[in-house]
Amino acid sequence: MELKRAAEGEKGFEKVFAFLRERLLAGSLKPGDRLISERELATLLGVSRPIVREALRALTVLGIVEIRDRIGTVVTRPDVSVLNDFFTFALAQQADMLDDVMQARVAIECQAIRLACERANIADFERLQRTLAKIGETIDEADAGGMADFEFHRSIVVASHSETLTVLHSSMAGLLTHSHRNRRELVQAFPSMKTYLIDDHRRIFEAVIARDPERADATLRKHFAIGDEFRRRAVVGDLDKTLDKTSASR
Amino acid sequence: MELKRAAEGEKGFEKVFAFLRERLLAGSLKPGDRLISERELATLLGVSRPIVREALRALTVLGIVEIRDRIGTVVTRPDVSVLNDFFTFALAQQADMLDDVMQARVAIECQAIRLACERANIADFERLQRTLAKIGETIDEADAGGMADFEFHRSIVVASHSETLTVLHSSMAGLLTHSHRNRRELVQAFPSMKTYLIDDHRRIFEAVIARDPERADATLRKHFAIGDEFRRRAVVGDLDKTLDKTSASR
């Protein structure tokens, strides 16, 4: 990351952006700090205000900074919602990316469940149990059911007590809400899937309770694999076969 | 996502941004398309050019669009490298997050190696072999050694042929370069670690070659665990014990 030559060769916007990035990365600008005014920044760096605003706006969409009307620009604690924006755009134009993101989600969640086995506390267990119960209660509703499914998986990641994993997971999970819903709609059409959903999640829950990372990881991984299988077969309208296969493999 | 009311109530920037987002998400603006000029956009939406530029710049940092000097603004294929920027900023301000980031890296890499076992092609194998050899060659050099280590791990992720995983990994790996270097400096001080480094990486390589996801994952995971152990013990100056323990556990 070459920030040294930022002072002269850059193109105005780059100059301001690099200037701010430097302070941000070096830590001299911390969350909560208020930046100097746009005008000051402009004269300080020898550029015009519109350019400064471009840079500030850029930092804003990156979630690094927040421009408060008539107050000033303050450094914020980086927020995940940026990733959501990005993924929304990215997926809109590249449907094939969905599978890729799913892989990342599996990665995050499997690691998270391992950590959860080590770090989960009573409150985490309770949340897991609550969301697990919710899955059972809402098994017949497409919307609520999808939400419950999502909440359960999120609880796993939260129980890992890893902020990075949580952040990554929530940004991807948002995108995958649709697939959750789709799966849930399948459930309505094929009641025999209910057992799979409930039992699978319960097995995952039990592995965490047992604080067995290996089993938890493996169970969760299998859960995803089966979900994949479901979706794949559903496309070719061959659901019964899937159900047979999955129950046989247990 | 409420885009409908975008036409009037918005604040200039929001108006332009929403206008473009709408087209982007709806698909009427596809990668490769050239936007109308800034001036046209400004008059079309009833705002000034600087505002339009703010919006375009925002889309630029999101990797959605590319502003080409004296050519125009074109829609690009979403590039995941934006995440790199974000993570760089986000993680720079929370040093305590480093351990957390490491967990995410493990998550990414373990998932990647599973995919690599399925998807890796000859070129990937060759790159892995090349970087593995490099680790052996540079075992006595702190700088080059750390780089070789990094390259090997990166090769694993690249072999997964998952762009999302690759980007996530590189964003985190960059931050963790220091710890790599530190480890390497330890190697200089304790030559007996050389065997661990070389053998461990070779075992990982072999598991990928064998296309055995479970073994690859487990081996890689153990590799990280041992690295962790090394660093922990190093802090309390108890390296010999570590070496004994790790060789005994095999």
Next chain:
DNA sequence: TTAGCTTACTGGTCTGACCAAGATCAGACC
């Protein structure tokens, strides 16, 4: 037909200005 020149258009930037509203502080009032 083609080489070369002209010109319209593009992004990149600056200047200076105006508005609305939060922040601040002095002075008036209790």
Next chain:
DNA sequence: GGTCTGATCTTGGTCAGACCAGTAAGCTAA
């Protein structure tokens, strides 16, 4: 003396118009 209030300063939000520097297309001349 302490509190309230209003003028003023400052801040972001925005605009209009202008200039530069190249690019690309259109036109002219060979």
